[in-house]
Amino acid sequence: DARVTQTPRHKVTEMGQEVTMRCQPILGHNTVFWYRQTMMQGLELLAYFRNRAPLDDSGMPKDRFSAEMPDATLATLKIQPSEPRDSAVYFCASGLVPKAAFFGQGTRLTVV
Amino acid sequence: QKEVEQNSGPLSVPEGAIASLNCTYSDRGSQSFFWYRQYSGKSPELIMFIYSNGDKEDGRFTAQLNKASQYVSLLIRDSQPSDSATYLCAVNDDNTGKLIFGQGTTLQVKP
Numbered sequence: 001d002a003r004v005t006q007t008p009r010h011k012v013t014e015m016g017q018e019v020t021m022r023c024q025p026i027l028g029h030n031t032v033f034w035y036r037q038t039m040m041q042g043l044e045l046l047a048y049f050r051n052r053a054p055l056d057d058s059g060m061p062k063d064r065f066s067a068e069m070p071d072a073t074l075a076t077l078k079i080q081p082s083e084p085r086d087s088a089v090y091f092c093a094s095g096l097v098p099k100a101a102f103f104g105q106g107t108r109l110t111v112v
Numbered sequence: 113q114k115e116v117e118q119n120s121g122p123l124s125v126p127e128g129a130i131a132s133l134n135c136t137y138s139d140r141g142s143q144s145f146f147w148y149r150q151y152s153g154k155s156p157e158l159i160m161f162i163y164s165n166g167d168k169e170d171g172r173f174t175a176q177l178n179k180a181s182q183y184v185s186l187l188i189r190d191s192q193p194s195d196s197a198t199y200l201c202a203v204n205d206d207n208t209g210k211l212i213f214g215q216g217t218t219l220q221v222k223p
Contacts, residue, residue: 031209042215043156043200050209091155098144098206103155 002026004104006092012110018080021107023092024073032075033093033101034067043091049075050097082111115139116203118214126222131188133217135201138182144204145177145184150216151197160186191221 005024013019025032034046047057047067057067064083069075079086087110095101116137125131133147144163148156162168162175162184174187184203188195198216 033211035213043213045210045212048209048211055209093211095211097209098204100144100146100158100161100202101211102158106155 004092004094004102006090006104006107008107009105010108010110012112013082015083015111016081017111018078019082019086019109019111021077021090021092021109023075023077023094023104025075025092025094026102027073029094029096029102031095031097031101032069033091033095034075034077035091035093036088037091037106038088046077046090079109082109084111087111115212116201116214118199118201118217120215120217122218122220124220124222125191127191127193129191129221131191131195131219131221133186133188133199133201133219135184135186135203135214136182137184137201137203139203139205140179140182141205141207142182142203143206145175146202146204146211147173147175147184147186148200148202148213149197150200156200156213188219191219193221193223195219196221 033048046059049069052069089106091106093101093103147160150156160175162177168175172189176185200216201214204211
């Protein structure tokens with residue numbers, strides 16, 4: 001049963017701490033997306049990779065967010081330092097461009 | 113102007129009726145179009161995709177695409193209370209691979 005796996009599912013952290021979210025895309029998919037979802041902004045595209053190369057990270061605050069894909073089975077999204085406004089659900093999705101993307105279950109981040 | 117626009121709703125329809133959800137997009141380079149359903153507290157799940165102008169039917173769902181008008185819609189026939197969810201329109205530029213979502217439309221199907 002192929003699925004996108006995200007860890008952790010929930011994270012509560014204090015302001016100023018580093019947060020790392022991980023994603024295992026579906027095997028064989030060539031594109032990985034990171035999205036952030038809030039009630040106010042909806043689903044915002046933060047960054048995406050094709051064949052592990054970053055294509056666009058213009059949706060991310062560059063000073064605190066970074067996204068990497070060290071190998072085909074792992075994508076990471078880091079926030080350092082975290083701030084309360086970063087509280088949101090972060091989704092990873094993978095797909096075969098130009099076909100659809102499939103979502104992981106998300107990481108619910110709360111920064112206090 | 114947002115790249116992908118949807119009416120946030122809520123759209124309320126009685127059980128058994130047809131629900132019509134609409135989406136417009138700004139980038140004429142967009143070539144692939146998707147509808148996702150998201151239940152509260154869950155992740156988006158793909159329900160339909162369409163690449164060519166016209167209609168595409170899958171069970172109770174019909175996706176409609178008009179590239180000239182930059183418009184894509186989703187019809188849900190015989191709506192059920194279990195269809196109550198947020199429906200997200202997504203548009204993909206095949207050249208860049210960018211997949212952009214609208215804000216979503218909340219559908220409420222009343223028994």
